[in-house]
Amino acid sequence: MKLKSLVLIILLLSISFGFAQVQHKDVLFTVADEPVYVSEFLRVYNKNLNLVQDESQKDIEEYLKLFVNYKLKLKEAKAQGLHKKSTYQRELGTYKKQLAKNYMTDADVNDALVREAYEHMTKDINANHILVRVAHDANPEDTLAAYNRIEDLRLRVLNDGFETTRKQVHNGETVFGEELGWFSAFKMVYEFEKAAYQTSVGEISQPFRTGFGYHIIKVLDKRKARGERTVKHIMIRPKENDTVFDAEKRIREIHKKIQQGEEFEALAKEFSDDKNSAPRGGLLKAFSSGQLSVPEFEDIAFGLQNEGDISKPVKTEFGWHIIKLVNAKPIGAFEEIKPELEQKVKRDSRSKLIEKALISKLKEKYDIADKIPDLSYFVSILNEDFYQRTWKLPEDFKGDVPLLKIGDKQLTNADFADMLLSQQKRIIGKKSFDKIVIDAYTSFLNSNLKQYQEENLENENEDYAHILSEYRDGLLLFDLMESTIWEAAKADSIEVEKFYVKNKENYVLPVRVYAEVASSNSKKVIKKVAKLMEKNMAAEDIKALVNTNGEINVIFTTDTMDVSHQALPKTFEMEKGVSKVYKHNNGFIVANVSEVLPKKQKPYEDVKGLVMSDYQTYKEDIWLEELKNKYKVVINNDALKRVKADVK
Numbered sequence: 001m002k003l004k005s006l007v008l009i010i011l012l013l014s015i016s017f018g019f020a021q022v023q024h025k026d027v028l029f030t031v032a033d034e035p036v037y038v039s040e041f042l043r044v045y046n047k048n049l050n051l052v053q054d055e056s057q058k059d060i061e062e063y064l065k066l067f068v069n070y071k072l073k074l075k076e077a078k079a080q081g082l083h084k085k086s087t088y089q090r091e092l093g094t095y096k097k098q099l100a101k102n103y104m105t106d107a108d109v110n111d112a113l114v115r116e117a118y119e120h121m122t123k124d125i126n127a128n129h130i131l132v133r134v135a136h137d138a139n140p141e142d143t144l145a146a147y148n149r150i151e152d153l154r155l156r157v158l159n160d161g162f163e164t165t166r167k168q169v170h171n172g173e174t175v176f177g178e179e180l181g182w183f184s185a186f187k188m189v190y191e192f193e194k195a196a197y198q199t200s201v202g203e204i205s206q207p208f209r210t211g212f213g214y215h216i217i218k219v220l221d222k223r224k225a226r227g228e229r230t231v232k233h234i235m236i237r238p239k240e241n242d243t244v245f246d247a248e249k250r251i252r253e254i255h256k257k258i259q260q261g262e263e264f265e266a267l268a269k270e271f272s273d274d275k276n277s278a279p280r281g282g283l284l285k286a287f288s289s290g291q292l293s294v295p296e297f298e299d300i301a302f303g304l305q306n307e308g309d310i311s312k313p314v315k316t317e318f319g320w321h322i323i324k325l326v327n328a329k330p331i332g333a334f335e336e337i338k339p340e341l342e343q344k345v346k347r348d349s350r351s352k353l354i355e356k357a358l359i360s361k362l363k364e365k366y367d368i369a370d371k372i373p374d375l376s377y378f379v380s381i382l383n384e385d386f387y388q389r390t391w392k393l394p395e396d397f398k399g400d401v402p403l404l405k406i407g408d409k410q411l412t413n414a415d416f417a418d419m420l421l422s423q424q425k426r427i428i429g430k431k432s433f434d435k436i437v438i439d440a441y442t443s444f445l446n447s448n449l450k451q452y453q454e455e456n457l458e459n460e461n462e463d464y465a466h467i468l469s470e471y472r473d474g475l476l477l478f479d480l481m482e483s484t485i486w487e488a489a490k491a492d493s494i495e496v497e498k499f500y501v502k503n504k505e506n507y508v509l510p511v512r513v514y515a516e517v518a519s520s521n522s523k524k525v526i527k528k529v530a531k532l533m534e535k536n537m538a539a540e541d542i543k544a545l546v547n548t549n550g551e552i553n554v555i556f557t558t559d560t561m562d563v564s565h566q567a568l569p570k571t572f573e574m575e576k577g578v579s580k581v582y583k584h585n586n587g588f589i590v591a592n593v594s595e596v597l598p599k600k601q602k603p604y605e606d607v608k609g610l611v612m613s614d615y616q617t618y619k620e621d622i623w624l625e626e627l628k629n630k631y632k633v634v635i636n637n638d639a640l641k642r643v644k645a646d647v648k
Contacts, residue, residue: 026639029064031071032631038639041067043466045647060644064635072627074473077480083472088479095471100454101346103464106357113350114341115334116194120185121341122331125196126221127183130157130166131176133213149175150207150214157204162218184225190349192217211349229301230327232264232282237273237319251313251320256552258310262521264324266585269566270519271555273319278566286329297321304328355446362449366406373403375437377413378420382433389424393417404445406452419444484623489616499615500604507602507611510562511574514595517567518542520554521587529554530590533578560597 027035045063082088130153134146153175157165166177185193191210196217199205205217234254238247254267265281272278292298296316304311304325311323331337345351363370377398385391393399399414423440431439458465489496500507516539518529525546532542539556546554557567563574568591569584579591604611 026642027636028639028643029068029071029633029635031068031075031633034075036067036071038643042643042647044470060640060647064640068633069624070477072624072631072633073477073480075631076484076627077476080480080483082476082479082483085479088475092472092475095475096468097454099464099468099471100457103457103461104358104450104453105346105354106361109357110342110345110354113345113353114338117185117341117345117350118331118334118337120193120197121337122225123197124182124184124223124225125219126181126223127196127199127217127219128162128166128177128179129192129215129217130162130169131178131213131215133174133176136211146214147207147209150216154204154207154216157216157218162204182223186344186348225331226288226302227328227330228286228288228332229304229325230286230329231284231301231304232268232280232324232326233274233277233284233297234264234268234272234282234322235274235319236271236321247320248313248315250555251322253547253552253555255313255322256550257521257555258322260551260553263586264310264322266521266587269585270587271557282324283326286327294318297323301325359446359449362453366449366452368404368406368445368449372438372441375441378416378437379433382420382436386424386433386436387427387430389427391421391424393421404448406448407456409448409452411448415448416441416444481620485616485620489612489619496608496612496615497604499618500607500611503611503614504601506614507607509597509600509602511599512560512562512597513574513576513591513593514560514597515558515591515593517557517559517561517589517591518554519557519567519584519587519589520546522553523581523588525553526581526588526590530578530581533590533592 026038028038028041029036044067049058077083132146132150134142153165153169169175170177189210191208192215195205195208196219199217199219201219201222203219207214207216236247236251239245254271257267258264268282269278272282277284294316296314300311300314300323304323307325307327309325314321314323381394383391397417399412399417401413402410403413403416404411420440458468518526520526520529529542529546532545543554543556559565561568563570563572567589569582572582573579574596576593576596579593581588581590
């Protein structure tokens with residue numbers, strides 16, 4: 001599935017670039033006389049430009065080879081009829097529906113909500129509230145009673161104080177008086193968040209309603225949001241079943257070396273157990289408050305004030321850390337975090353406002369009147385069976401009567417009747433027949449407006465059409481590769497094993513050593529350590545002699561290593577005994593090698609997965625040559641020259 005994800009992600013990420021000179025309607029090449037246009041090639045090339053890691057693939061001719069191979073595979077997929085498979089059609093339909101949601105929105109309302117969310121994100125709020133519970137679909141009498149209750153409580157708060165009243169009225173069932181602590185945008189339902197941000201510090205809000213009931217809020221404090229931190233860290237992880245290794249002792253030794261002036265980054269490269277960040281001197285990706293879900297780490301990171309500040313050792317569930325502040329950044333600029341905010345807004349209760357605006361926009365677009373048509377016929381055919389969920393249409397039901405037209409789609413009484421029949425399954429309480437029919441019609445109209453736009457979106461929106469087309473092709477490509485290469489290779493175990501035997505030199509363990517490596521920023525110290533190693537002195541005894549007066553002058557690492565190990569320089573000579581002194585990571589090392597493990601062939605079972613992957617690549621190369629012979633490819637060299645000139 002990893003390759004499928006890569007194929008689809010590359011196809012779906014969209015970056016737009018303009019090219020003025022080349023004619024986009026030019027045919028760049030043909031596959032079995034089927035044209036592929038310059039416009040498609042440039043669009044795909046440019047949106048993938050920053051994604052390819054191989055610089056050679058940014059070359060137009062190299063990328064053209066990839067694109068031709070891609071089109072050959074698609075030609076074969078269609079020849080095999082893979083686009084007609086029910087599983088393919090089902091998965092494409094699901095994606096199409098998901099993608100359409102991104103284009104079915106009111107841009108103005110969406111932008112306003114996104115900007116408001118950004119403003120909220122820049123501040124944290126500390127507040128308490130009182131809630132009178134009432135269901136969102138409660139009858140008018142219960143709703144009015146809850147509203148009157150919250151109004152009375154607000155008056156009581158103004159006389160007796162918020163905290164006194166909050167504690168007294170809380171019963172955990174119908175009335176809740178709660179301390180909320182600090183929160184920011186998207187942490188509460190939208191109506192609650194909006195009311196909190198609109199209320200000044202020390203003030204009490206007017207009553208407002210959410211899906212939970214009626215609230216009043218007292219805002220205790222507001223502060224600037226903590227923003228984002230970029231840090232480096234050194235992590236020492238406790239070793240299971242190792243009674244000798246002491247992670248805390250190790251981290252404190254490293255911390256002492258930092259205090260003595262040794263470079264944080266060099267120590268991280270050499271000793272940190274976080275193998276992802278160690279090669280980068282311990283550098284982690286930037287994070288905001290709450291993002292790491294490691295409170296101890298975050299509190300220390302956000303507590304560092306100045307760039308370059310280094311923490312004392314801190315313990316988390318992952319081990320011991322020393323943290324260095326690289327950058328303290330406030331909330332990102334609006335344009336920088338806008339895409340993330342847009343996604344959050346769509347998932348949030350704010351989306352109801354966007355939905356309302358969209359429906360209004362679609363009504364105008366498809367010329368749908370706001371006035372509800374005469375629905376008295378439907379009211380007349382409802383009866384008490386509806387409340388029992390057993391209602392059926394009368395035998396003389398007038399189903400073919402036109403009811404609503406959206407664009408060129410005519411909806412009839414029968415279509416609306418289907419909505420009514422399905423809604424009786426969800427009926428709660430005893431609404432009047434008039435209200436049941438009006439509510440059903442509203443749902444009917446809204447869902448059909450959105451459905452009609454979705455069905456026509458590919459004709460109405462070029463960007464949507466491109467992305468859907470590319471996903472459609474990407475899905476086909478995955479199915480083809482799975483059936484032709486991946487599954488076939490898995491089934492052909494004898495050939496895979498033969499491939500391993502033929503290419504054994506690609507599957508070997510390099511020369512390794514079992515060694516104690518001493519590290520110090522002082523060449524004088526490391527030379528002294530080398531002499532003590534020559535005398536077969538144990539590492540702990542050497543440390544006792546060298547690390548004096550509370551200073552950590554040398555640290556030892558013991559492990560089985562090859563030349564890629566972080567403790568060894570790339571030029572290390574893999575020989576038994578005490579090595580020469582090497583300069584490494586702004587310091588010096590010497591190693592006592594007790595055993596040299598020779599280059600060793602990896603058994604087939606140990607590298608079966610890697611061999612399978614290599615074999616699949618080998619099979620794909622052969623298969624592509626077959627496709628080139630099956631489907632003639634003709635390149636339009638004149639169009640290619642113009643593409644090259646424009647890209648440059």
